[in-house]
Amino acid sequence: MLIKMKLNKCPECEGEIKEKRISYMLIGIDIGKFPALVCEKCGEQFYEDTTLEKIDEAAKRKGLWGLEHKTKLNVLGNSLAVRLSKNQINFGNLKKGEEVLVYPESKNKYVIEIQGSKT
């Protein structure tokens, strides 16, 4: 969430705001500690514009950029195939023939779960 001025109270729950350095997680990866204003009550985190720019830079350095892309479903025999981008393939170190589990979470959200262990 983005802020332009100093916060004293959380806009979500009116809880007390404290300045902290906290680890910023992006797609399950810790990209470093950054200054943030954290609500003591609900845990909501607020970052200043300059901090958000630094977070973006850190994410790019770790190759966590461009992992989202728009694509179309392609016809493959009687099935439909989803194309993954090069960034997405590199991120998960995915290989051709790798086993994945595909299931719908809802009518407009499907999950592709990699079956091999990726640690």
Ligand SMILES: [Zn+2]
């Ligand atoms: Zn709050």
